[in-house]
Amino acid sequence: MSVGEPIAAQARPGRGVRIEARELTRRFGSHVALDGVSLTVEPGEAFGLLGANGAGKTTFIRLVAGLLIPSEGHLEVDGISPATSPARVQARIGFVMETSRLYPEQRVRGFLRFIAGARGLSRPEAVRAVEATIERFRLAPVATRLIGNLSKGFQQRVSLAHAFLHDPPLLIVDEPTGGLDPVQQREVQEILRSLRGQRTLILCTHDLNEARKLASRVAVLREGRLIADGLTQDVLGEGAVLELFRGSDEHRV
């Protein structure tokens, strides 16, 4: 899959999982992190979730991953509720969190073998999956090194690799290029491009260029509310973008 290929051509609808949220609300005490969000992500879609820091993006994906329970509303992943059956949903998800959410004292291959085991893969399956993933994510040069000693770019690759070990139909990626230099950003974005199409991808970011490059459809959250949802070129068209973000930032300031 080439980097320059149009996004719509790369997506293969019909594969991956379907996510449906209706009036989804999540409160933390008196703070409403997500406020009546309704949206649907179709199978095979590369979906970008945009918004300023604190807009509710991470809360949404943590709800999808079953790490949080909604305060109100309804959420289903392929017809399964992450709130009541988190294990069944998590089996379908590869969740890439921020780079720091790794074990710095572990070596890359050891960490991937642990995750494969924790995913329930038998020893031979785990060895096969780990070696294939190391090759796919070009981690061979660092496979025996401690994760804590790797550059941020490599750490993010390890993070992507661990989420991909069980070949999940849904890949959730939270701020994949945060804190990376431009070369590392490009590398991670290329990897994400290659992973699209065969699965549903939810990309959580506040980098508009990244969303333009990787997502076929985007939704914008502001202060927990869904304020835009549509094709990337429509939502992130000239002029519209800053208006979408401005209100949120001004409010926060």
Add this chain to the structure above:
Amino acid sequence: MTAFLALVRKELNSLFAVPTAYVALTMVALVTALIFFDHLRIYNQVLFLYATTTMGGFSSGEIPDYINLWDTVFAPVMETLGLTLIGAIPLVTMRVFAEERSRGTDELLLATSLTPTTIVVAKFAVTFLFVTLMMAMSFIYPATAIQRGGLGLWHLTSVFVGLTLHAIALASIGLVCSAFASTQLVAAVSAWAVAFVFWDFAWIHPFVSEGVAGFLDLISLHLRYGSFAEGIVSLANVVFFLGVVLVALAIARFSFDLRRVGA
């Protein structure tokens, strides 16, 4: 089962990858050795005095009954060891859950096929394994005293079981504190506080009714543990310590649910 074993392996590697585990092992072994040899030295000196001089109404060479290896060496060593464990075990348990949470790797685990119950059971199992190893290492000197004092294998087993159950109960308290604490320091300090409170309630007896004092004695670690040290393996005491473990498991498991729904 594969996921459980994977987590157990990872936990064992993590445990021995940090110096606190070795510090705790060394501390307990060292403190036990120091206390043991100090009491043994005093015992030998007293024996020598009784053997060579006439004192306290006893003629030379006549040794009173209360000067024996059990009362002079073994009992105080076990008493001090029980207290030492309150100081040492939270050093091991403080990181178990609190470190995962501070690094955000608790969500990494939950996003795999590991259920909260599997995570809690695996972490408890590894900690108990470590604590048992710690007890085996620190038990060498008391075991020697028991053998040399002619107390027999049954007594030896009883004391080791009691010591290990006491340590496991302390580890359970430490793990619960770690499951709810925001940092490792908070986990360790709260574990010390809770363990000291549950160690002995004798100090509170003058201030409460007889009924309350009786109840508090029922949940006193010191009294339960002391019974094993006397060589008495009572089913009630075994059930008490296992009960502490089960309650701790349930509370630690509950901490995961609380985080999913909590504010």
